[in-house]
């Protein structure tokens with residue numbers, strides 16, 4: 001146990017397969033916090049996922065498969081409390097209460113909301129505001145997720161920082177109106193690495209179709225990496241530093257992506273060796289790709305094995321979700337009850 005145990009919370013959208021961008025951007029950091037002995041709550045944000053759908057999606061299946069991958073990567077449902085948002089339905093009750101202290105203008109200024117709105121309204125033929133109440137209220141629900149477990153820290157990527165700041169605001173407003181009830185959390189940067197996509201695009205993402213996946217087998221890995229665009233000659237590097245932060249921005253984007261992965265996965269001397277080749281403009285891209293593919297496959301192999309372990313079955317995931325929902329429920333209910341008391345409607349009369 002670490003000297004100072006903190007309460008950590010983060011939410012994960014149920015997107016299905018896990019790719020390298022998710023891993024190095026978030027999962028890796030989640031595991032690190034778990035191993036440092038903090039009290040970690042990680043939940044699958046299935047209510048949040050509903051804000052953008054227009055038809056039935058099998059989130060249940062997606063959640064189970066995703067969690068099998070998370071477990072295969074090292075997230076441990078005994079050390080961390082891993083649960084589904086919808087298994088803690090009092091989150092929705094807290095969101096309702098928090099909604100009473102949330103200013104609509106504040107929500108309308110949310111960048112995620114504004115982005116979605118401008119994308120939709122810029123389409124010809126769309127009139128008015130077609131977005132849902134649920135989507136506008138996304139940050140309120142997120143505030144409820146965070147405040148309900150009394151989180152100290154919320155590790156998120158940069159795109160989510162504003163939401164955490166809104167949470168701090170909402171909590172402060174609540175405390176100001178109704179007395180100190182909620183703990184004010186802080187956003188912590190995930191020391192996040194935003195991995196570029198295999199196409200050299202700024203971000204690896206499922207909707208960009210440019211992902212390297214943790215469950216990709218050897219053949220798939222090699223095929224994907226071989227297909228990476230490397231026809232541009234090395235550009236001169238205007239630095240003596242070997243650090244990826246210094247050299248990668250000076251490379252063609254897709255080549256930079258290969259070096260980024262090599263730096264993450266291969267021993268340092270392998271990375272430095274290929275960096276030397278780049279500096280000397282040797283012909284080496286073919287070799288770089290096969291070497292990298294070997295390291296990626298070696299990284300994936302134990303994850304694939306643990307994913308397919310008969311112990312790591314859908315039933316196993318369901319069992320730990322049930323157990324962890326039991327663990328988080330008293331914590332959540334205590335917060336909701338405290339808020340009800342603070343506001344003045346008093347305790348629920350049928351909950352013990």
Ligand code: TRP
Nearest residue numbers: 009010011012013045048142145
């Ligand atoms: N909005 C986050 C995302 O899109 C997911 C999320 C939901 C979350 N609730 C949260 C993250 C609470 C941190 C804390 O990635």
